[in-house]
Amino acid sequence: MNAPHPLDPSRLERLRGECETARGAATRAHESFLRVHEKIGLLQAEIRKLSDDASAGVINLGRRELAETKKAADDEIAKLKAEKERLHAVSEEARERSNSLGALYVRCAEFAGVNPYDR
Amino acid sequence: MIAKSQNAIDALKRAKSVSAVIAESLEEIRKQIDDLKSAREDIAMLPVTEEVAVSRAVQLMRLSITSAQQEVRSPNDFSLPPGNWKSQYIPKQDFGALVIAYLGDQIIEAATAEVRQAYTDRQGISDEDRQKLMDANDREILSAELLEEAIIRGAEEQGFSIERRMDADPRAVLAHESALP
Numbered sequence: 123m124n125a126p127h128p129l130d131p132s133r134l135e136r137l138r139g140e141c142e143t144a145r146g147a148a149t150r151a152h153e154s155f156l157r158v159h160e161k162i163g164l165l166q167a168e169i170r171k172l173s174d175d176a177s178a179g180v181i182n183l184g185r186r187e188l189a190e191t192k193k194a195a196d197d198e199i200a201k202l203k204a205e206k207e208r209l210h211a212v213s214e215e216a217r218e219r220s221n222s223l224g225a226l227y228v229r230c231a232e233f234a235g236v237n238p239y240d241r
Numbered sequence: 242m243i244a245k246s247q248n249a250i251d252a253l254k255r256a257k258s259v260s261a262v263i264a265e266s267l268e269e270i271r272k273q274i275d276d277l278k279s280a281r282e283d284i285a286m287l288p289v290t291e292e293v294a295v296s297r298a299v300q301l302m303r304l305s306i307t308s309a310q311q312e313v314r315s316p317n318d319f320s321l322p323p324g325n326w327k328s329q330y331i332p333k334q335d336f337g338a339l340v341i342a343y344l345g346d347q348i349i350e351a352a353t354a355e356v357r358q359a360y361t362d363r364q365g366i367s368d369e370d371r372q373k374l375m376d377a378n379d380r381e382i383l384s385a386e387l388l389e390e391a392i393i394r395g396a397e398e399q400g401f402s403i404e405r406r407m408d409a410d411p412r413a414v415l416a417h418e419s420a421l422p
Contacts, residue, residue, distance in 0.1 A: 125415075127387075127412070127416060127417070127419075127420035128417040128419055128420050129415045129417055129420075130416065130418065131415070133414060133415045137414065137415075219404060222404065222407040223404075226405055226406075226408075226409060226414065230411040230414050233411035233415070
């Protein structure tokens with residue numbers, strides 16, 4: 123750890139903390155994205171099943187009623203898709219921030235002679 | 242209640258202007274760092290001195306001459322009847338190698354003159370001077386990175402979160418408070 127000025131080893135610990143916080147935020151953001159993605163899939167499957175059951179006569183659902191239910195589901199899916207897109211952008215940003223901080227931490231730890239992967 | 246809200250609005254305005262000042266300062270210092278790093282590359286690409294360039298050219302020529310002389314027939318072979326030559330003469334022997342093997346000294350002279358000619362309108366730099374320029378440039382980069390770190394830490398103290406550059410100098414990121422401008 124050579125520098126023409128005094129260094130503060132506690133800065134490395136602080137950076138490590140920031141790094142872990144950023145990694146946690148990236149994981150949470152990705153999980154939120156996945157939850158919405160799953161919700162869309164479930165809703166699509168649900169509406170498909172409802173449609174199939176109605177045409178097979180398994181459930182008693184009139185045409186109009188079915189169309190209304192489908193429309194409500196489609197509206198909900200459209201909203202969820204917009205939300206998914208937003209969450210994707212958030213997740214990507216969080217991932218980039220986490221990667222960037224991670225790379226900086228690795229360089230600083232190596233400079234300080236600390237194993238960056240020893241957690 | 243209204244006074245409280247007004248205070249909050251004023252604080253927000255101040256915060257906005259502080260964040261704008263931080264963003265501007267960071268942008269400026271980061272540009273300066275980029276410029277200094279480009280300048281470092283320029284220093285690395287400055288031509289060496291004329292003598293170093295000539296000696297490189299001569300060294301390369303000598304290597305080519307030695308290799309060509311091993312490749313082509315030795316002048317001593319011609320003093321013997323062709324039947325006694327170690328291998329039969331090949332008319333299509335590499336003409337370039339023959340020229341280099343037999344006219345090596347003239348080629349070195351010509352190459353040297355060409356290199357010297359290339360230096361008529363520019364000056365080279367010695368390794369020592371290049372190192373001095375590099376060291377001065379590196380000191381400037383470090384100073385700029387320390388200033389950048391000082392801005393980031395100052396912003397953090399004000400409650401703003403600023404992302405550090407991935408390629409920030411660890412000496413700046415880990416610098417003790419007392420080392421910052």
